[in-house]
Amino acid sequence: MFGIEDYSKPIVDFANFDIAQLGNALLFGASILLIGMVTVFSVLCILWLFLYLFKLLFHELPAKRAAKKKVAPIITSVDKTTEEAYTDDGEIVAVIAAAIAMAESEHSGMKFRVVSFRKV
Amino acid sequence: MLDAITNFLGTTGIAYMFSAESDTQWWQYLIMYVIVGALFYLAIVKKFEPLLLMPIAFGMLLANLPGAELMHLEFFFDEYYISVEGGQLTGTLSAHMTNFLGTLSSSGLSNLYTLTEDSLIFNLQDLSAEQLASFNSLFDFYLGDAAAISDGVVHIRMSHIIKEVVNNGGLVDVLYLGVKLGIYPSLIFMGVGAMTDFSPLIANPKSLLMGAGSQLGVFAAFMFALLLGFTPMEAGAIGIIGGADGPTAILVTKELAPQLLGAIAIAAYSYMALIPIIQPPFMKLMTTEDERKIKMTNLRPVSKTERIVFPIVVAGIVCLIVRDAAPLVGFLMLGNLLNVSGVTDRLSKTAQNELINVITIFLGVSVGATANAANFLKLETLFIIALGLLAFIISTCGGLLVGKIMCKVTGGKINPLIGSAGVSAVPMAARVAQDVGRQADPSNFLLMHAMGPNVAGVISSAVAAGVFLSFFR
Structure with a gap:
């Protein structure tokens, strides 16, 4: 490839240097740079495509299904969903803490302090 | 008594540092100690990646203790086993390789290899499958346990390197x-x-x-x-x-x-x-x-x-x-x-x-x-x-x-x-x-x-x- 097959020898030999060697090294280096960057971008673009599919399959599709379920007048199932959604204490704490942090940053005069958390 | 003390002093790392036996000059050791000190400073005082810089710096210190021989980097290079210097084969497997080349020459097959001032290359491209099989079986007889040929160049097998490390290596060789x-x-x-x-x-x-x-x-x-x-x-x-x-x-x-x-x-x-x-x-x-x-x-x-x-x-x-x-x-x-x-x-x-x-x-x-x-x-x-x-x-x-x-x-x-x-x-x-x-x-x-x-x-x-x-x- 590119006329350089023995990778264990330097392309630029400073003991017997001539400008053609430098040009050869530059061409070879630029070729590997191009091939390498194209390969990296290609692999990651394929991953991007798969992650986009993830979004459709695991995020948007379940959201649509959930929306459809909400329309159906089955009160018991709605209650169950609500109950499940609010049993994660860690998530509630995170939401409250984030809200306080936002409020603190936007209105520096206001001060909040979390005293306790209670399950509702 | 004095002889015993003199003998003991002769075996110390400090004596080794200044002896002709050492392939490293005393001032090179000192420069390495300064570098090791700088890495310790960055790791301990500045807390720059201490989890890694600290062991790395200590490994450098161990490798630069005169005569301790905890690490033999040469064990891991092909050149330690077979290399060519001035047209002559050197290394621990040079005798085996010399015998192999001798057998090739006596069989009229000296055209299969090129021995230059600094390299040994095998020219196997034009061999038929049958000839190649014969060549490989002969190579295996002399060197098969230790080396293999890939693209005309001899490479030492990992199993032989491990054997060398286990038999003659230090602690850090084994870790390496x-x-x-x-x-x-x-x-x-x-x-x-x-x-x-x-x-x-x-x-x-x-x-x-x-x-x-x-x-x-x-x-x-x-x-x-x-x-x-x-x-x-x-x-x-x-x-x-x-x-x-x-x-x-x-x-x-x-x-x-x-x-x-x-x-x-x-x-x-x-x-x-x-x-x-x-x-x-x-x-x-x-x-x-x-x-x-x-x-x-x-x-x-x-x-x-x-x-x-x-x-x-x-x-x-x-x-x-x-x-x-x-x-x-x-x-x-x-x-x-x-x-x-x-x-x-x-x-x-x-x-x-x-x-x-x-x-x-x-x-x-x-x-x-x-x-x-x-x-x-x-x-x-x-x-x-x-x-x-x-x-x-x-x-x-x-x-x-x-x-x-x-x-x-x-x-x-x-x-x-x-x-x-x-x-x-x-x-x-x-x-x-x-x-x-x-x-x-x-x-x-x-x-x-x-x-x-x-x-x-x-x-x-x-x-x-x-x-x-x-x-x-």
Whole structure:
């Protein structure tokens, strides 16, 4: 490839240097740079495509299904969903803490302090 | 009595340092001790990557104790077993090789090999399958246990190297087998995978492009190293410093240029520790004040199913396309799956605590021990350190450039600063993006957004490593 097959020898030999060697090294280096960057971008673009599919399959599709379920007048199932959604204490704490942090940053005069958390 | 004392003094390391027996000059030892002292200072006082710099520095100290012979780097090079100097075969297997060549010559087959002043090449292209089989059986008879021929060049078998290490090696030689066999980098990647949360990347897959852009420094440094007279294999090992990923740099270097391992590992880990100093000036140079103030919208929630499927899909895709990246990406994703699956907590905790800590000690000490005075005190080392810095800077700028493009394309929804986190160095590069963003606007929270390109950088640098390995191994 590119006329350089023995990778264990330097392309630029400073003991017997001539400008053609430098040009050869530059061409070879630029070729590997191009091939390498194209390969990296290609692999990651394929991953991007798969992650986009993830979004459709695991995020948007379940959201649509959930929306459809909400329309159906089955009160018991709605209650169950609500109950499940609010049993994660860690998530509630995170939401409250984030809200306080936002409020603190936007209105520096206001001060909040979390005293306790209670399950509702 | 006096004789006994004199004999004892003659066996000390200090006597060895000044003796003609030592192939290293006394002042070279002293320079190495100064370098070791500087690394200890950075690790202990400045707290720059102490978990790695400390074992590396101690490994360097052990390797430079006169006469201790804890590490024999030569055991791991083909040249130790067979080499050619002035047209004569040397090395521990030279007698076997001489007998083999003698048999070839006496059979009228001397045209099958070319012995020059500094090389021995076998010319096997024109042989028929039958002739080649005869040649191989004869080679196996003389050298088959120890060596094999690939592309006309003799390579020593790993099993023979292990035998030599076990029979004649020191403690660090045995530990270094884990580097030589590629065990440590992969196991460290498993621990990194178990500790890493890929949710920001799954929620914002666009950030993959910034991770890819950050590999620009890897390939640019490769090109500059070629221009400085390094071989393509050495240039590949030097370039990967720009990936800001220690295990990846070690894996590539031990394959392509093991003689540079000490210098490259030290450069890679030192620059990773110096990211908060290296990156900010270039981040400010490449972005405007308004761009740095951009606030990004919250990331969508990521379900458990997505987090479980992600490592399986990534391992499959990356390893199918760039199979040389499999040892790194495969184990990175295995570690992540152990964590996110929720059913292997014990394994996950082991991978991210005890196992990674043990391996870090082994890896650090054995890599540091490759930096003995004879191998480290060269002009090449200075070039490697300079090229490593250049690679880091270009990688940072590459990520920022992709970030700026994405900022324009999305109409200002992406803060280009997060592009700088595309160099791996998890999570320090993301923290730097957060800090620089908050300097422009104290209410700006970029950390989670920067984690996307940051973990994308880990995958990208493993792919870049795979590219070099597939080209030059």
